[in-house]
Amino acid sequence: MSDRDYRAPGMLVRRVLNPLVGALAQRGITPGDTAVLAVRGRRSGRIRTVPLTPVLLDGTRHLISPRGETDWVLNLRAAGGSAELRGRGGAEPVSAVELDAAAAVPVLRAYVRGLGRAAGMLFDDVDPASTDAELAAAAPRHPVFALR
Template identity: 45%
Template sequence: MSTHVKKPGWFTVHVLNRLVARLTRRGLSIRGSRVLAVRGRRSGQWRTTPVNPLTVDGERYLVAPRGHVQWTHNVRAAGGGELHLGKDVEVFTATEVADDDKPPLLRAYLQRWRAEVGAFFDGVGPDSSDEELRRVSPDHPVFRITVGN
C-alpha cells in the first residue's frame, strides 16, 4: 500500500473545509457534500471531515483524493462511519475497493470534482486511459459504502 498523501494547504484547511463543513452541518449540501464522522482508530473519539460521496450505478463510494489520510485509516479500522447532512445521519459500513476496480470510479469522481481535486491526481483526469487511472489507484483509497448495515 502506498503512503502517498497530498496535504491540503492552509486556505483549504482553515477556510474551505470549515466553511463546507459548517454549511453541511446546517443542512446545505455543496455539490453533494456530507460531513463524515468516524471513530479514531487510536483515541476512539469521533473525528469529522467534509467529503463528497460518489454514486455510480446505484452504488455509493467515498474517494480519498488526497491519498491515505487520517479518515481513510479510521474508516478502514472502524469498518464504517456516519455521513451527516444537517440533522440527517446515515450510518454506513465500508468495504475497500481493489485497485484494479478503481479506474471507472476515479474517472467518475474526476468528472464531477476535477476542479476541486484534480491537482491531487498527478496529471490524471477524467479523460485519462484506464492504465493511467490504474497507475494512480494505489494512492487514492476508495470505499463502497452501504447505508443501514
C-alpha cells in the same frame, strides 16, 4: 516520518475551507451531495469529521480520497468501515468497503470527470482524459470505498 502516500492540504483548506464546508454540509446547505463523514479516531477514540462528496455510480455511493492515505482513510480502515454520513437527510450509519484497484477505476473516472478541470487541484497524477491503465496505476494512491 510516515511512508504513507499522502498529499497534505494547505493551511487554508485545513483551517478554513474544511470547517466551513463541514458546518454547511451538516446543515444541508452545500451544493451537490457534499456530506460529512464521521468516523472514530484510531488513536484518540474521538469522533473525527471531514467533508466529502460521495460519488454515485450504478446505484452505489463511493468515497474517494484524492489526497491518498489521509487520516479519515486510516480511521475508516481501523474502524472496520463503520462510520456515519451526515448531511441533508440527517445522520446515516454506513459501512464502507475498500475497493481494489480494478474496481476503483470506474469510480475514479466518474469522480475525475465530474471535477473537470478542477481535478488538477486535487489530483496530481490523473485527469479527465486519463486512460483506464493510468487510472488503475493511480488507484492504489487514491483509496476508494463503496458505501453500504
